[in-house]
Amino acid sequence: MIRHILFITFTDSALPEQIQVVRQEFLKISGQIEGITSVEWGVNDSPEEKNAGFTHCVLMTFVDEAARQRYLPHPAHDDLKAVFRPVLRDIIVLDYTLNP
Known part of the structure; x- marks a missing residue:
């Protein structure tokens, strides 16, 4: 299995409704592409203040x-990027393989 982690920060002009559309697009992609077993979306709520300005996270498996x-x-990934990129300020992408 491979974990695909995105750390995200949105532009100051991104509206909550736009961020919600991005969230919905991420959450539905597992039903559109074979081999994605799960997608999680989260908003940072750590009290440690070590998020380096990143406010949201996506974890795909x-x-x-x-x-x-x-x-x-995949075209569904391209559709996701079309709604995501206009409101994206910065992103970190990290993948790792789960070893048995």
Whole structure:
């Protein structure tokens, strides 16, 4: 399995409704692309204040490398980027493989 983690901060002009659309697009993508087993969306609520300005997080799980490779060029991923990029200020993407 592969975990795909996004740390996100939105532009100051991003409206709550726009962020909600981004959230909805992320959450529905597992039903659109084979091999994505789960998608989680979260808003930072850590009291440690170590988030470096990142306010939101997405955690996706792929069953294997083939699933990740299907996701990257998939039209549903392109649709997600179309609503995501206009309100995105910054992002960190980190993937790792779960070893048995």
